[in-house]
Amino acid sequence: MSEPTEMPSDRKGDHLRIAAYDERTQQPGPGNGLEHLSFEALSLPELDLEQVSTACTILGKTLKAPLLVGAMTGGNALAGQLNRILAEAAERCGVGFCLGSQRPMLDLHDSSIASFAVRDVAPTTLIFGNIGAIQLRDHLSGQDLDRLARAVGADAMMVHLNPLQEAIQPEGDRDWRGIHDALAEVAASSGTPIVIKEVGMGLGAQTLRRLRTLGIAGVETAGVGGTSWARIESLRHLERTPRSIAGEVLAGYGTGTAASIQLAREAMQNRLVIGSGGLRTGLDVARGIALGADACAMAWPFLKAAHQGVDAVVTEIQGVIETLRIVMFLAGAPDLHQLARTQLVDHGLRSL
Ligand SMILES: Cc1cc2nc3c(=O)[nH]c(=O)nc-3n(C[C@H](O)[C@H](O)[C@H](O)COP(=O)(O)O)c2cc1C
Numbered sequence: 001m002s003e004p005t006e007m008p009s010d011r012k013g014d015h016l017r018i019a020a021y022d023e024r025t026q027q028p029g030p031g032n033g034l035e036h037l038s039f040e041a042l043s044l045p046e047l048d049l050e051q052v053s054t055a056c057t058i059l060g061k062t063l064k065a066p067l068l069v070g071a072m073t074g075g076n077a078l079a080g081q082l083n084r085i086l087a088e089a090a091e092r093c094g095v096g097f098c099l100g101s102q103r104p105m106l107d108l109h110d111s112s113i114a115s116f117a118v119r120d121v122a123p124t125t126l127i128f129g130n131i132g133a134i135q136l137r138d139h140l141s142g143q144d145l146d147r148l149a150r151a152v153g154a155d156a157m158m159v160h161l162n163p164l165q166e167a168i169q170p171e172g173d174r175d176w177r178g179i180h181d182a183l184a185e186v187a188a189s190s191g192t193p194i195v196i197k198e199v200g201m202g203l204g205a206q207t208l209r210r211l212r213t214l215g216i217a218g219v220e221t222a223g224v225g226g227t228s229w230a231r232i233e234s235l236r237h238l239e240r241t242p243r244s245i246a247g248e249v250l251a252g253y254g255t256g257t258a259a260s261i262q263l264a265r266e267a268m269q270n271r272l273v274i275g276s277g278g279l280r281t282g283l284d285v286a287r288g289i290a291l292g293a294d295a296c297a298m299a300w301p302f303l304k305a306a307h308q309g310v311d312a313v314v315t316e317i318q319g320v321i322e323t324l325r326i327v328m329f330l331a332g333a334p335d336l337h338q339l340a341r342t343q344l345v346d347h348g349l350r351s352l
Contacts, residue, residue: 011171012075012100016082018232020303025232032225032278033258034287037344039331049329054321056336058272058295059156059193059217061126064094065321066289066336069313070276070299071130071158071197073115075104080115085306087118087127089313093321096126098158098297102148103135119153128195129154133161134173137182142189149192156193156217159183164201164254165229168247170237184214193217195272200229202255202277208267218272219264220297223257226278227300258291265292282323286331289339 019025054065069090073079083099090097097118104112118127129149131140136159140148149157161179166172187194194216196203202223203211211219234247255263257277264273275293279285280301288296298320305312333339 010076012073012079012104014236015232016073016078016303018235019227019300020307022235024235025227026278026300031256032223033256034225034279034284034291036346037258037287037291038347039286039290039327039342040345041330042332045329045332047329047332047334049325051334052325052328053335054325054328056295058096058126061096061155063096063126063295065285065324066293066295067285067317067320067324068096068098068126068128068274068295068297069302069317070297071098071100071128071160072299072303073100074102074130075100075112075115077115080117082303082306083115083118084121085310086302086313087122087125088310089302089306089317091122091125092310092314093317094125095317095321096128096295097122098128099130099152099154101130101132101135101160102152103132105148105151106135106139113151116152126156127152127154129157131157131159133159133179133183133196134166134176136186137179140186142186142191145186145190145194146192154192156195157190158195158197158220160197160199161203161207162199162201162229164250165199165233168230168233168243168250170233170243172233180210180214183211183216187215195220195274197274197276198222198254198260200224200227200277201253202257202260203264204255204260205263205267208263212267212269212271216271218268218274218294220274220276221255221257221260221264221293222297223260223275223277224252224254225257226276226280228252258287261288261291261293282320282325283327285320285324286327286339287344289336290342290344292340 197220275288
């Protein structure tokens with residue numbers, strides 16, 4: 001696949017261009033909470049590094065590492081190229097892959113579906129489809145959701161909650177009434193596993209308490225500390241406006257990733273918890289697993305690499321997996337079950 005060269009001028013094009021090239025989209029300030037946490041490094045680990053296993057099973061699929069390429073794109077030619085690069089790299093590395101919002105398939109079914117078609121380059125790995133909760137409330141039954149998943153060969157669907165992004169977005173949907181009931185109805189009638197995610201504001205305690213009443217497979221945190229959608233939408237305003245100012249002020253608003261993972265594990269009990277939001281390295285993934293995540297997703301770092309092609313994404317993913325394996329070795333954890341039981345130290349002072 002050749003490198004993408006042109007940027008389309010639609011909303012998804014704006015998002016891809018701003019997210020990939022404007023570092024201001026990465027949240028300023030205190031971070032996602034993981035940066036305070038460390039493992040005790042063992043100088044006598046009593047393990048053979050070659051025997052350390054990062055393998056796991058997520059929704060019935062075996063992965064070489066508890067890692068997903070996070071939901072980003074689809075809907076136009078550039079997005080389609082990026083999806084194929086990211087999905088092929090995920091397949092080669094044995095990690096999961098998440099498509100971006102399939103909203104364009106609701107509006108322009110035939111012309112946009114090709115940009116979500118990745119099963120030919122990723123025939124076996126775990127793939128998630130994606131749709132916004134607003135679109136679900138306004139247009140979809142459980143059977144429609146099943147059709148969206150089938151059309152792209154997805155194993156499961158992610159449904160994103162993004163009220164802060166919509167509030168700042170120039171053309172955003174501001175009426176968020178009735179979303180929980182719509183989710184309940186669709187989750188009860190769909191045959192597809194559903195994972196509910198945020199997009200960078202994090203899932204807080206009250207939200208998680210409401211989500212756990214639904215028949216869903218799990219959640220993805222997308223906590224504060226990574227890509228900021230308040231900031232991206234703020235940058236899409238062509239001039240300084242009251243909403244663009246609000247987007248700046250609220251760029252780091254919400255629940256940090258470390259806190260959101262812990263809250264999600266508590267609320268969801270044995271259901272799937274995917275940690276995300278500013279995870280950038282295999283050390284972050286290890287911290288996420290030790291806090292209670294079953295797997296972690298990273299979006300923005302792989303978008304940057306995707307602009308260089310499949311090999312660049314493969315190198316980045318392999319770097320994350322190798323770092324995770326070495327951290328596990330140094331923490332004395334031969335597998336992910338042991339890593340999940342490993343205590344993290346907060347600034348070397350407080351055990352978690
Ligand atoms: C360019 C870009 C596009 C995104 N598009 C979507 C999307 O369509 N649907 C969705 O659920 N999340 C979307 N996200 C949010 C990510 O899946 C993720 O939750 C968020 O960016 C936090 O992860 P990060 O800090 O690793 O980027 C997008 C992120 C980026 C960077």
